[in-house]
Amino acid sequence: MTISFRKTASRLMLSAALVGIGLTAASAETLRWARVGDALTLDPHSANEGPTSTLLHHIYETLVRRNTDGSLAPRLATEWFIHPDDPTVWVFKLREGVKFHDGADFTAEDVVASVTRVTSETSDFKGLHTAVAGAEAVDDYTVHIKMSGPSPLYVQNLTNFFIMDKGWIEANGVEAPQDFKAGEEKFTVRNTNGTGPYTLVERDPEVRTVLAVNPNHWDAAPQVTEIIYTPIKEAATRVAALLSGEVDFVQDVPVQDIERLMATPGIAVSTGAENRTIFFSYDMNSDSLISLPGDNPFKKPQVREAMALALDRDAIRQVVMRGQSVPGAQNVPPFVNGYDPALDAYSAPDYERAKALMAEAGYPDGFSVDLNCPNDRYINDEAICQAFVGMLGRIGIKANLVSQSRTIHFPAIQNGQVDFYLLGWGVPTFDSQYVFDFLVHSPVDGRGGWNGSRYYNTELDAKIASLATETDLEKRNATIAEIWKTIQEDRVFLMVHNQLLAYAAKDNINIAVHPENQPSMTTVTFK
Amino acid sequence: MNRLARAWDSDIAWSFRHSPVAIVAAVVALLIILSAVLAPWIAPHDPFNPASLNLMDGFTPPMEPNQFTGNVYWLGTDNQGRDIFSAILYGARISLFVGFSAVIFAMVLGISIGLLAAWRGGWVDSLLMRIADVQLSFPSILIALLIFGIARGVIPPAYREEMAIWVLIVAIGLSDWVQFARVVRGAALVEKSKEYVQAARLVGAHPARIVLTHILPNVMGPVLVIATIGLALAIIAEATLSFLGVGVPPTQPSLGTLIRIGQGFLFSGEWWIILFPSIALLALALSVNLLGDWLRDALNPRLK
């Protein structure tokens, strides 16, 4: 091997690029960006995972993008609608004059190739595209995506669907995403060719990734011209790096450090609601619990109500979350279709009444049960569980906290091996149907995969199924409201709160919190 | 009485009386151990009873009234409203229990293996010492992690909370026995060749008897030293494992778990959550280590 000073070389290339840009952009600004984890891969269809999509949005682009209020905006597609003659066909009009980083023109064929790729067997996003029957390039800038049935909300699934270049796919033999069984790395894992606002300069997984602004991008030039992305796993180290000035922007700020960072001169913190609810749920169907053989108190409505009365959401918000949460009772974020402020209203804890209900249900002395909790997934997940254990203790329920890694916690929920658990849920489609499909529908017909409450309501199942094909939005919204009413009456979920996100950065940097925690550096401005 | 006087007059006791470091260390260690044992009687709160905690008491600074409840705690409270002082007492109880049990486990295992190896010799000795070699150079942290892995798979979830402490004990103990085995084997080999043991063998004394009456008393000195240092190591190992997320459950925090929790609040101004448990851990481990040091020198007649 020869001696290669890769870094130096890339620096030189970069500075050469920056000199070129310097003529057009006001100034060359580097943003050093730290968050808890790295993008797992640069393959656009290989990992349906937050940080991966966040980084990829800078390199690749999607047909549509989501505004911070949840509405859709054009990106590579300028227009989209359901075909007037065929409710099973989605029509996309594409942006003209867009070029990939390698200079190839962006056309309808690229979209078709990308659809084929994202629906392939090894794609991690194929769950979002199960209704797709095929795609067809009608002309250079029009694409028809044929669905297996009416899919009025399909376009909502496209906000993380990245478009690749057909020629590049074929030239590099990357027609399908990474297949682990094949035992060889795909070219796409570390090489990119998108249409996005930044190009990849350097990639050292889990160490640093450097992006430079794409001078040929179709949209307005961003102020940030260079991004140095560094994952820092330990929260204390991450905060220390910002305090010591080694990074400019920290995306995952521990809630307890917000105050300190706000008080630090030169650092500003912005917070905003995240598209994620945190809730408890319980097996309300089985006759016998795993941790309480021969009995299931959760079947009793009084017990579920008593537990709701024991949950002191304000205390959790105040102490555990340091005020960084929005407590609520409806298990859906406020900007999602189907949210109802009336249903979201919660009552203050009432331990006397809760105890009375417990007695009424036949548990005057309470009972003992396991509470399963992840300890590495949500903000202060373990502390929330711990706090609830204490509150339940006051009404006689002895909850044994089983806190585990998400790699054990999630499969246990999916396999019905937990009685009582904490879970968080994001709604990428911004529609309640997504919640119903996964959490409420009984586990049949490919739905109800996360229905850990074993809630089984055939009448409701029918209503949920109808939502997928109902094209009359008003009627559909009415059904959604009905479903929510039943869910709340039956107390399927014991909702705790919506998470808030906190971004901390040097105070000369303007950066808005993104509800899906996918900030784009193109929106960053400098004071 | 006479015996007491003799003990007071013994070399060890004399050396102890003339080592201010040893005296201070012993007093500190004893104080911590005593208050840990008596925690249920002297702690103002029971931090292990979740029902008794009021979340609103959380993050109360030391000696200041809580802004919501007005309660005052000597050393403040943690993020769950646990009284830090009580939590330290109860946490030290867990840490000490884990430490002592792990060391006793390692000691019994190590002594048995060491004696067996020395006594039987031959291939038994070779095999056992080979295992010890492997164990010694295979990182103890990984061993503990692996044992945790097994336990997680084998023990049903319902018992995990109670089992966590025992798993810790086995994990730490298993990664610590080699030291004992080596010292005991070495000492036993020396003793074995000595005349009195040879003589005892000749007159047909039972091997177990010879081991108990002749060999064991002679190796107790170095074993005690290793055990003392091992205790400190075990307490630290427990803290480290809990940092890696495989320690005791957070509802029954040990000193190490308290520090792990407190570490999250290092930059946020709640310094007391990490400071006091750290001081307690430092005081405990340091005093035990100093005692071990002193004991090593005191038991080594050639170093007088």
Added chain:
Amino acid sequence: MTEPLLSVRDLRVEFPTRRGTLTALDGVSFDIMPGEVLGMVGESGAGKSLTGAAIIGLLEPPGRIAGGEIRLRGERIDTLAPDAMRKVRGKRIGMVFQDPLTSLNPLYTVAQQITETIRTHADVSEAEARQRAIALLDRVGIPAAARRIDDYPHHFSGGMRQRVVIALALCAEPELVIADEPTTALDVSVQAQIIDLIKEICAERGAAVMLITHDMGVIAETADRVAVLYAGRLAEIGPVKDVILNAEHPYTRGLMGSIPTLTQESDRLVQIPGAMPRLTAIPRGCAFNPRCGQAFERCRQDRPDPVNRPGNRQVACWLHAPEVTHG
């Protein structure tokens, strides 16, 4: 009368312990003449080795010289600064230890250890030192010395190793060699050879020898004079023949009982009942009085000092006190 090579006067060595100060040597005085072989006998713990260590300035702390003086050719060496004393050690006083197996550093070859010592005391080149070393090894009876000099100590047998140790002790041509039980750790068969070698080679170089042993037989064969130590005190000193044939101290007489066993190791004196007292419990009066068949009242009250006796002898015993003999 010629000036003594080594002159020890009223040497007192103390060990401070937690139970008070132990006096390990008390009032020990003797001379060694140039070229003379002085035997020093006594039971284990009598203070023989301590005397040797005190002379060469290597008492193990906390042991210290608390009184008296040691002169080498009239010059005090017990008060020398460490650096000056280091020039005495090896250069003017050589020492041979008991166990040749542990006296040599196992990690260095014989050549390294000898040349290092030679070059410490003499300003010679490495090659020159090596030549001297080979000659010396040859002299002490190492066969094929030129070849074996590069061997490690563990390549030699016990007897051969002791020869190497002797070569090391002699390599700077000292005037006095202190041999501390040089044969105890060796096979009986080679003990005599080693003793003979020490005597011969020292005679050849005119070096005096202080031979420390508990073996009266060796003394009888080797020494010119003998000093008997008991419980840190000198019991008797005199020409070896006279002392053996006509011991004046009851303890010495008891010791002589061990001669017939000659080559056997007999640390215990079966002829004398009881054992030497520990330093912590030295009785009042004469230290030997509890075991002495001839002890009388004064022996239990007062401590006898050595008195000159005819024939260049001294004895510390009330039986030979001037008052007793004269009156």
Added chain:
Amino acid sequence: MIAYVLRRIVQSVLVMLVVALVSFSLFRFVGDPVATMMGQEASQADREALRDRLGLNDPVIVQFAGFIARAAQGDFGISYRLQQPVMELILSRLPATLELALISGTLAFVLGVGFGVYTALNRRGWLSGAIMTVSLIGVSLPTFLIGVLLIWVFAVELQWLPSFGRGDTVDVGPWRTGLLTQSGRASIVLPAITLGLYQMTLIMRLVRAEMLEVLRSDYIKFARARGLSDRAVHFGHALKNTLVPVITITGLQLGSIIAFAIITETVFQWPGVGALFINSVQFVDIPVMAAYLMLIALIFVVINLVVDLLYYAVDPRLRVDRAAARH
């Protein structure tokens, strides 16, 4: 000799296989990789299909056999998490860990030996007492806490040193080093101290104890008696003999330095194999975990072998009776 080495190698390979099998069979308890590999929308059928594709539904022993067969050809598969060949991932991270381990190991060894020798030679000095006591603080606090405290003091408050990462790196052939740049050298300071503190204390105590033992040995006394300078006695003779056991134990400790690097690397976001391993455990990235454990086993085997050979080189006695002593 060759037979001995061969036998050791065969034994070592067996040990590696056992270690690998044990750890491999544990992976299924760590969690389900599929849970983290697929988005929350994935259906049960999708998960099953992926499990099948990954071979996770095969019996453990079949998975293990396949793993070993591929590993023997240097193929450890593709990381579930980073979708790169595991071998390449580990090789790209290894320099970071080895640099950190080497620097902190050297630091620990040099300071440990230095302080150990000092405290042994000046056993009763106040500075020795201070060193002994302060060094104990290093082993009385968990590593992660020391790391965080160092970051707090030196990176946040004083802003002297970087808080995370390796700084700028330079590729020298396949080796990516941080030691050739200013920021790289600054970055290694805090992690190296954090990692080395514990080992330093261990080595220091070991050196002190061994040195005290050696200083009491006959050959040291004999060396003094030959008039060698303190310098030659302490550093020529005593230190070399002290270092023989110290080297063995230090060598064996290198394995645990690499393991303890797991924590240090996590705290300092040091891009080495330890951090890779911990991240893999959290993601249940079985190929990486398996390869890492094999790597540790390999390092153990190599270190053991090297230490044995080193021992052999340093201690001439073993060249003769090595085999006899072991078996």
